[in-house]
Amino acid sequence: MDTSTTFNAIGVLDFDKWLEPKKFSYNPASMGPLSIEISIDACGICGxxxxxxxxxxxxxxxxxxxxxxxxxxxxxxxxxxxxxxxxLGDRVGVGPVCDCCHECNRCKDHKEVNCKKGVLTYLGVDPKTGVKTQGGYADRIRVDSRWVFKIPDALESKHAAPLLCGGITGFKPLLTAKVGKGTKVGIVGIGGIGHMTMLFAKALGAEVTAISRSNRKKDDAFELGASDYIATAEEGYELKNADSLDVLVVTTSSFSGSNLDKMLTLLKPAGRMIFITAPPMDEKLTVTPMTMLMNDYVISGSASGSPHEIEYMLEFAAKHDIKPWVETIDISEPNVAKSWQRMLDGDVKYRFVLTGYDKCF
Ligand SMILES: [Zn+2]
Ligand SMILES: [Zn+2]
Incomplete structure (x- = not known):
């Protein structure tokens, strides 16, 4: 810990009052030989x-x-x-992981995001110093340079911020599933990550089907590049659209009451369903093995991305002019509280980005 240095942040002081975030100061981990210290200008609000x-x-x-x-x-x-x-002065980004062991087989295999000793940008502990990590609702952050990413000039900060977690989380499964021209991709959930996944899938040349509970987001989905729309609240949606998709990316964060067998019907044989969000730990999925067997289905998961994938995603986003739909909001105690509440209410299209850091800290 570097007790001579103080960073300022806004966060939770009491979990019982988590919707009343407050300012606090903390001593960051000391600068190591591979550390980079960043003065923060923007931070997306992820689910x-x-x-x-x-x-x-x-x-x-x-x-x-x-x-x-x-x-x-x-x-x-x-x-x-x-x-x-x-x-010095370079514009850079940091995502949900800020370090890994760099030594295990996963790290050597360039699957650093799956390193079992990976350090989360918040809710983590820096193994070198024992300091608990603090995220980007703060004036500064120190992280290992191997998890810091140059931001291409073509990307505005407000558009680049959400790409560091939501963007790569949606983009990587599309690469894993080899999505390209004409691939039929269904994206379940039109929210923060979902809408970015749609933008990337479209840019890769896929034919995108947006899948949501109701028809409420239909216009947005078409504007985001979807060519088809499925409302799962409609009786018999799975029969009407059976065998229509190669890949299903599930971006919703709650599965309570959802029927996986029913949704899998949308996939062609050997189709792949990929889960990419992090719901509460008590969420469980139910699926019938026979459904998997009879259709050669693959069900998989995907965590954000490793450094080389994040670098490629940023290049791709710059080249294809990927612009997440964002609402910027000046960082402050009341504005963080307000944006969290609005996210709980599903009232954002489709990502808040905190800005105005110089006015707050
Ligand atoms: Zn995130
Ligand atoms: Zn490792």
Whole structure:
């Protein structure tokens, strides 16, 4: 811990009052040889922020600043940081993972995001220092440079921020499933991650079907690039649209009461269903093995992305002009509370991005 340095943040001081976030200060981990310190300019509000702040994954520690869709400028570089890649003042981003062990087979295999010793940007503990990590609702952050990403000039900060978690989380499963021109991709849930997944799928040349409970988001879905729309509240939707999709990406964060067998009917044989969100730990999926067998179905999961995938995603987003739909809001105690409440109410199209950091800290 660097007790001579203080960072300022807004976060949860008491899990019983998590919807009343407050300002606090903390001492960050000391600068290591590979550390980068970033002065933060913007941070997207991910659904995970809400789960973490509400204690859905356990009440880890307070104070807790969340936020892992971070954009800022480099203000300090450790001695061993790759100086051909990073310079003071560079605009960079940080996502949900801020370090890994760099030594295990997963890391060596470039599956760093799956490292069992990976450190989360918040709700994590820096193994080198023992300091609990704090996220991007703060004036600064220090992270390992191997998890810091240069932001292409073509991307505005407010559009780049949500890509660091929501964007890569939606993009990676499309790459894994080899989505390309003409692939029929169904995207379940039109929210923060879902709408970004639609933008990426469309840019990859896929024919996108948006899948939502009601018809409420139909116009938005077509504007986002969907060519078809399925409302699962409609009786018999699965029979009407059976065998129509190659890939189903599930971006909703609650599965209570949903019937997987029914939704799998939408897939062609050997189709793939991929889960990419992080619901509360007590959520369980139910599926009939016979359904899997008779149709050669694959059900899989996908965690955000490893460094090389995040770098590729940012390049791809810049090249294809991927612009998440965002609502910017100045960071402050009341505005964080307001945006969290509006997210709980499903009242955002489709991502809040906190800005105005210089006015708050
Ligand atoms: Zn996230
Ligand atoms: Zn590792």
């Amino acid at each position: 995970s922020d809400i789960h973490a702040a509400a204690g859905d994954w356990g009440r880890a520690y307070t104070p807790l600043a969340v936020g892992h869709e971070i954009i800022g400028r480099i203000v300090s570089l450790g001695d061993e940081v790759d100086k051909s890649k990073f310079h």
